[in-house]
Amino acid sequence: MQVNSEPITREAPERPASSPQPSRKARAAVVGNQLSPGDAEKAAALRKMKLLALGLLIAMAVIFVFAFALQRDYPWLQYVRAAAEGGMVGALADWFAVTALFKYPMGIKIPHTAIIPRRKDQIGASLGEFVETNFLSEQVVQDKLASVNIAKRAGEWLAAPGGAERVAKEGAAVIRGVFKVLNDDDVQAVIEGMVRKHLLTPPWGPPVGRMAERIFADGHHHKLVDLLVDRAADWVDDNHETITRLVSDRSPTWVPQFVDGLVGDKVYVEFLKFTRAVQSDPNHQVRLSIDKYLNDLAQDLQYDPAMIARAEDIKAQVLGDPEVRELASRTWGTVKGALLSAVDDPESDLTVKFKAAVRDFGSRLVNDAELAGKVNAWIGDAAGYLVRTYRSDIAGVITETVARWNAEETSRKIELQVGKDLQFIRINGTVVGSLAGLGIFAVAHLLFG
Numbered sequence: 001m002q003v004n005s006e007p008i009t010r011e012a013p014e015r016p017a018s019s020p021q022p023s024r025k026a027r028a029a030v031v032g033n034q035l036s037p038g039d040a041e042k043a044a045a046l047r048k049m050k051l052l053a054l055g056l057l058i059a060m061a062v063i064f065v066f067a068f069a070l071q072r073d074y075p076w077l078q079y080v081r082a083a084a085e086g087g088m089v090g091a092l093a094d095w096f097a098v099t100a101l102f103k104y105p106m107g108i109k110i111p112h113t114a115i116i117p118r119r120k121d122q123i124g125a126s127l128g129e130f131v132e133t134n135f136l137s138e139q140v141v142q143d144k145l146a147s148v149n150i151a152k153r154a155g156e157w158l159a160a161p162g163g164a165e166r167v168a169k170e171g172a173a174v175i176r177g178v179f180k181v182l183n184d185d186d187v188q189a190v191i192e193g194m195v196r197k198h199l200l201t202p203p204w205g206p207p208v209g210r211m212a213e214r215i216f217a218d219g220h221h222h223k224l225v226d227l228l229v230d231r232a233a234d235w236v237d238d239n240h241e242t243i244t245r246l247v248s249d250r251s252p253t254w255v256p257q258f259v260d261g262l263v264g265d266k267v268y269v270e271f272l273k274f275t276r277a278v279q280s281d282p283n284h285q286v287r288l289s290i291d292k293y294l295n296d297l298a299q300d301l302q303y304d305p306a307m308i309a310r311a312e313d314i315k316a317q318v319l320g321d322p323e324v325r326e327l328a329s330r331t332w333g334t335v336k337g338a339l340l341s342a343v344d345d346p347e348s349d350l351t352v353k354f355k356a357a358v359r360d361f362g363s364r365l366v367n368d369a370e371l372a373g374k375v376n377a378w379i380g381d382a383a384g385y386l387v388r389t390y391r392s393d394i395a396g397v398i399t400e401t402v403a404r405w406n407a408e409e410t411s412r413k414i415e416l417q418v419g420k421d422l423q424f425i426r427i428n429g430t431v432v433g434s435l436a437g438l439g440i441f442a443v444a445h446l447l448f449g
Contacts, residue, residue, distance in 0.1 A: 045420050056430045060430060060434070061088055063084040064088060079441060085437050098426055099113075100112070101115050102116055124401070127402070128397075128402075132395035138384045149376065156365075158359065171354070179336060191332055206308065208311065
């Protein structure tokens with residue numbers, strides 16, 4: 001009688017160089033036989049259990065033969081025969097049951113056998129549905145994350161030595177990778193487009209006028225006016241000769257030179273008095289006139305079409321197409337060069353400050369319960385969204401993977417994982433069958449003699 005005791009792995013036969021390529025099913029079987037160390041250990045244990053179960057069946061058969069042959073001479077062997085007979089029946093029945101899960105017993109296509117090979121797709125679908133329903137539940141995932149307290153664990157890792165350095169190292173690798181992927185021309189085009197959209201397309205006059213109106217209303221321009229007046233007064237005080245020469249150069253040629261000197265001195269003195277008066281008097285008429293002019297200018301920039309058009313002309317002159325392209329190129333080049341230099345230098349200010357910020361954030365996650373609670377809530381919400389949205393896709397991986405396996409390979413994989421325990425059923429069946437056979441015979445002999 002053939003029993004399910006063949007080893008779980010087989011050596012793939014060598015193929016001649018001229019032989020045709022194996023089928024997908026055959027290739028899958030060969031790949032499946034390349035067991036990992038853990039699976040090889042399970043396969044060895046499975047073979048031992050199969051041999052043990054087979055050995056018990058053979059032992060029961062031998063005992064049955066000898067007891068059956070000698071029971072007339074030794075009546076007590078009837079009990080041994082009954083026990084051995086029951087053990088064989090139990091062993092054979094459980095062998096059939098276990099074998100029927102993975103293959104056709106003795107190759108005979110008996111109905112409702114080879115269950116796993118025939119129904120592997122249904123088993124994969126059921127397994128995927130089971131995982132989706134019981135494990136990929138939003139509430140289950142969120143409860144598990146809440147019990148783990150990811151925020152605190154992450155904070156402890158970030159605050160520990162090496163955590164911030166690892167984050168900085170990986171972040172630097174990401175930045176370098178991004179810069180390698182990005183095309184400089186494309187980035188510059190994006191920057192140029194943003195400049196045109198947000199800087200050049202909107203008119204400058206009204207926003208500049210509103211900003212200037214707030215500045216003038218708050219009096220922030222007075223310091224600038226004070227600076228200009230102070231500079232003007234100091235210039236007049238230090239340039240007596242320049243002022244007198246200007247007066248002399250512009251006077252008629254027939255005016256005597258000493259008169260030019262007197263007039264120049266008078267102009268200088270009056271000019272100096274005037275600038276000192278403006279400098280010392282916050283309410284001087286000149287200051288008030290400057291305030292009025294600036295306020296009118298702010299209003300015109302907002303509401304006067306002619307002034308708004310002049311502002312647009314100035315904008316066009318300052319930021320034409322060549323200037324915008326040059327600005328985008330310089331901006332991207334500066335940002336790229338600065339970031340690459342910073343991430344390549346572990347002692348750069350950016351890297352040092354980034355590491356310090358990471359450690360500080362880790363310490364806050366450990367010590368600030370409110371912040372940790374918020375982070376855990378965000379993680380839980382994100383995980384819940386992912387599970388809620390993609391649970392079917394995640395569980396579908398199980399169904400699709402099982403569907404790609406061929407029937408024989410699927411049977412071997414499952415038998416390898418659970419077969420050792422199933423062989424105990426055969427052993428238990430042998431023992432229980434022996435006890436049942438002995439008990440039934442003993443009761444029958446007691447009742448009927």
